[in-house]
Amino acid sequence: MPKVDDEIAVGEDLDFQRRWWRFEKLVWTVFLIVIVCDLAGLFGRGWLAKAEASTPDRALIVDYERIERANTPSTMTLRFGPAAIRNGHVQFHVSDAVVRDLGAQRIAPQPSTSTPGRGGISYVVPVTAAPAAVQIQLQPAAPGRYTFKIQLADAAPITRRVLVLP
Template sequence: MPVSQQPPETETKPVTDSVPKVAGDVAVGEDLDFQRRWWRFEKIVWTFFLLLIICDLIGLFGRGYLAKAQRTASDGTLRLTYERIERSSTPSIMTLHFGPSAIRDGQIKLFISESIVRRLGAQRISPQPAQSVVGNGGFTYTFPATTTPATVEISLEPSFPGREHFNMGVVGAAPIGGSVFVVP
């Protein structure tokens, strides 16, 4: 008699769940030490983002209260308002206000250092100077003026991040020095 091949007997076990249940729901354990560390991490991250937003609002990254600066020459010939914190490739305005003693023979002669034009990217000067002279580490501009208030605006657009120092002043008067920090 031929031996018939029978499939091997397989044991069938019911599938059981190894996760404990409480009242029919899965009981999930907790690791309170991990949870406390996670909460501490979240608090640090939220504090960091809050400080970042506050710094941005007050102008630490440009265009705010801390970014605005003002300098005045000791003899009162020139008052300068500008942004001490600027962003790279972003336009800004440097405004020069001249006092009555800055006007000599119906004109104002202004010296600005080379760093304003080259490193801070002076794009335009308004009003246009009647004369420009290059030399002595900067530029001397002559503007016609008969009365005060006389104002000149220099449009800046710095190209590279970093700290840039500058000097400017009415020729023959006390100069103003300052610096601009350019952020990326």
């Protein structure tokens, strides 16, 4: 390579340069897709991750995140309609998956009673007025796909799946 004006001469390979530009465009496209998916909640904590499920009569409505992150706190909210409230109390059952797999940390307001059995725990919560709500603080410990069930006493369960990412 000859020097020009005492500068370092650099050769050029247009075929390599074009391949490199194509590779760069591909990498930037992948980065853009990942950022958009993250902002939308595909990796948790966005509008795609949030979900709602309810019984047909809307006596129980469950707000949860269908995509969660391991070791990251989240909240599952149970909202109860007037049909769920009996004698100033709401009785509901959560499956073992909520406690064990999704890592239930605490329930607010505090239940007056909790009874283990039937593949989960049954709670009785005092309620002053409808609509009422109970929040379950979750913190899943391990990645995986988990199926949980929540039901009112003597009602069909709400069954949903949660994907926990690392």
